[in-house]
Amino acid sequence: MATNRTPLMAGNWKMNLDHAEAIAAVQKLAWTLKDAGHDYSAVEVAVLAPFTDLRSVQTLVDADKLEVRYGAQDISQHESGAYTGEVSGAMIARLGCTYVAVGHSERREYHAEDDAVVNAKVKAAFGKGVTPILCVGEGLDVRKAGDQVAYTLAQLDAALDGVPAAQAKDVVVAYEPVWAIGTGEVATPEDAQEVCGAIRARLAELYDAEVAGGVRVLYGGSVKSGNVAQIMAQPDVDGALVGGASLDPEEFAKIARYQSHVA
Numbered sequence: 001m002a003t004n005r006t007p008l009m010a011g012n013w014k015m016n017l018d019h020a021e022a023i024a025a026v027q028k029l030a031w032t033l034k035d036a037g038h039d040y041s042a043v044e045v046a047v048l049a050p051f052t053d054l055r056s057v058q059t060l061v062d063a064d065k066l067e068v069r070y071g072a073q074d075i076s077q078h079e080s081g082a083y084t085g086e087v088s089g090a091m092i093a094r095l096g097c098t099y100v101a102v103g104h105s106e107r108r109e110y111h112a113e114d115d116a117v118v119n120a121k122v123k124a125a126f127g128k129g130v131t132p133i134l135c136v137g138e139g140l141d142v143r144k145a146g147d148q149v150a151y152t153l154a155q156l157d158a159a160l161d162g163v164p165a166a167q168a169k170d171v172v173v174a175y176e177p178v179w180a181i182g183t184g185e186v187a188t189p190e191d192a193q194e195v196c197g198a199i200r201a202r203l204a205e206l207y208d209a210e211v212a213g214g215v216r217v218l219y220g221g222s223v224k225s226g227n228v229a230q231i232m233a234q235p236d237v238d239g240a241l242v243g244g245a246s247l248d249p250e251e252f253a254k255i256a257r258y259q260s261h262v263a
């Protein structure tokens, strides 16, 4: 990857780890990285925790001055009001979240989030100063038809509709092919590069080369310590969105330390 983009390793815990387990996991992650002499300015590390964990994670990170960043897994498209069960951008921002995942394929599939909702959520996040990690990626049928690039770019276009360059320059895009999520079937480095490169090229068309050159494009789908280095060697892959493997702090720390496997 290009050196002007700081790689980001983000762990998406999904619906795992309660608030007490979250504290233990973040402590273990931070200690493991500290022991390894991790330089957070070289590789940023974040966890996306369930809403109920965020206050505990915030308290721990603040008290121990940890450099691990954290965020939420979803955000309401609405500002406030009669939306039972929803959590607003202001609430997430107040908990010190740096990031929020938007448009994860599990939200799109199980909670009927369409492109318009994803677009509204991207805007809701930016509106409160929280950086969206915008998730895009095709299912198996689309991949088999060879339409993965067009499909994923259509999701990108829709999600960024009306988002100005001043905000888009900070977005994080996560390419997560649905067939690789939780299946153990990781995309080949070439598959990841094909779509991540196309995402960056489209950002240059939608905005300009400067925006495209600065946006971090992550790969997600069955990333583990054993396969991360090859994926990170691709020029347009700037990090990983890690599900299952992020639940084990030592394994996740190894993923964040992918450069030490390369050396």
Ligand SMILES: O=C(CO)COP(=O)(O)O
Residues within 6 Å of the ligand: 012, 104, 176, 180, 181, 182, 183, 184, 220, 221, 222, 223, 241, 242, 243, 244, 245
């Ligand atoms: O969905 C993912 C991260 O958002 C990927 O999950 P896995 O790493 O478990 O395949």
